[in-house]
Amino acid sequence: MKAVAVNHAEPQGPPPGAETLPLVTIVALCYNHAPFLAAALDSILAQTYPHLEVLLVDDASTDGSATILRDYAARNPAWELHLLPENQGNCRAFNQAFRRSRGEFVVDFATDDVLLPERIAQQVACFQRLEPDYGVVFTDAELIDEASRFVRRHYRRDAAGLHPRPASGWVFADVLSRYFISTPTMLMRRATLEQLGGYDETLAYEDFDFWVRAARHWRFYFLDQVTTQKRLHPSSMSRRGYRPNDPFLASTIRVCEKALALCRTPEERSALAVRLRWELRQAVRWGNFREGQDLYQLLQQTRAVRPLDWLLSCYAALRRR
Known part of the structure; x- marks a missing residue:
C-alpha cells in the first residue's frame, strides 16, 4: 500500500460534538525526515477521528525539515510547532512535548512513518471497550521501504496464527522474553505515561524500557488491525x-x-x-x-x-x- 496523502485543503474546525470524544495527542517527532514529512503530516490530516491535539517537534534537523514543518503549522494554526535549538534525542524531545500536551491518549509518532486514516478512531473505540487498567493498545503494521513500497506486515500470518505471537492482558513476562509489539502502532493512555514520569531520558531508546515499566502496572491489548505504515531504513538504530x-x-x-x-x-x-x-x-x-x-x-x-x-x-x- 502506498503512503497516504491528502490535498492541502483549508483547515476546518472539528465537527459538532467532537469535543465530547476523548482528546488524543499526536506528538509528531522529526529528525531529518524531510523526504517523508509530507506523507506523515498528510496522514495526520487524513485521520477520521475529529478530536486531536497535534504537537510538531523538530529535534534540530539539518536537512530542511523545519521549513516543511513551518509550512504545515502555518496552514494548520491549531497545531503547535516546537523547533528545538539543539538535538535532544527522542526520549527528551518527546517528554518536553508530552508535558505540554493535554490528551487523554497519546501517540508517539515518528514523522517518517504514516498513520492510516482510521488509526486513531479504531484505537480509541477499542480503549472505550476495555477496562480502565489497560494502558496501551497496539496493532499490526505494514512495513514500507524508503520509496514507500510495501515490504511485509509486522506479523506473519499462517494457519497456525500470527508470528511473532502477540500477547494481550498482563504481558510483563512476555515483554521481558521477546519482541512482539510494533512500537509505532501504540496508543498510550496518558495516565500510564504520567505514572512512569514519561520516557527515561538517560536511555538511547525508549520502547523496551516503556514496555517493561508500563507492563508491570498496566494491561496491554492487541487490536488485530493494520493501522500504521512503519518505514524501514538501512541505517536504523x-x-x-x-x-x-x-x-x-x-x-x-x-x-x-x-x-x-x-x-x-x-x-x-x-x-x-x-x-x-x-x-x-x-x-x-x-x-x-x-x-x-x-x-x-x-x-x-x-x-x-x-x-x-x-x-x-x-x-x-x-x-x-
Whole structure:
C-alpha cells in the first residue's frame, strides 16, 4: 500500500460534538525526515477521528525539515510547532512535548512513518471497550521501504496464527522474553505515561524500557488491525545497536537491571533470562566483551545460567584482557 496523502485543503474546525470524544495527542517527532514529512503530516490530516491535539517537534534537523514543518503549522494554526535549538534525542524531545500536551491518549509518532486514516478512531473505540487498567493498545503494521513500497506486515500470518505471537492482558513476562509489539502502532493512555514520569531520558531508546515499566502496572491489548505504515531504513538504530561503543546496548543493560528489580516470580525471572541470554550472545558476537560480562552477571541473578552462558562469559573475560 502506498503512503497516504491528502490535498492541502483549508483547515476546518472539528465537527459538532467532537469535543465530547476523548482528546488524543499526536506528538509528531522529526529528525531529518524531510523526504517523508509530507506523507506523515498528510496522514495526520487524513485521520477520521475529529478530536486531536497535534504537537510538531523538530529535534534540530539539518536537512530542511523545519521549513516543511513551518509550512504545515502555518496552514494548520491549531497545531503547535516546537523547533528545538539543539538535538535532544527522542526520549527528551518527546517528554518536553508530552508535558505540554493535554490528551487523554497519546501517540508517539515518528514523522517518517504514516498513520492510516482510521488509526486513531479504531484505537480509541477499542480503549472505550476495555477496562480502565489497560494502558496501551497496539496493532499490526505494514512495513514500507524508503520509496514507500510495501515490504511485509509486522506479523506473519499462517494457519497456525500470527508470528511473532502477540500477547494481550498482563504481558510483563512476555515483554521481558521477546519482541512482539510494533512500537509505532501504540496508543498510550496518558495516565500510564504520567505514572512512569514519561520516557527515561538517560536511555538511547525508549520502547523496551516503556514496555517493561508500563507492563508491570498496566494491561496491554492487541487490536488485530493494520493501522500504521512503519518505514524501514538501512541505517536504523536496531541495525547498528550492537556495534562497539554504540549506546544502544548500554541502554538495554540498564533496562534489564530495572526489569530484574521488578520481577516478582520465578517465572518472570526465567522470562528475563531468555532476554539476557540472547543479549549476551549478541554482545559477544559483536565484540562487546565488557557488556557481555555485565549481562552474564545479571543472568546469574536470575538463577538460570546454562553451560554455554558460562563459556561465553569466560570467552568475554579472556578477550577483555
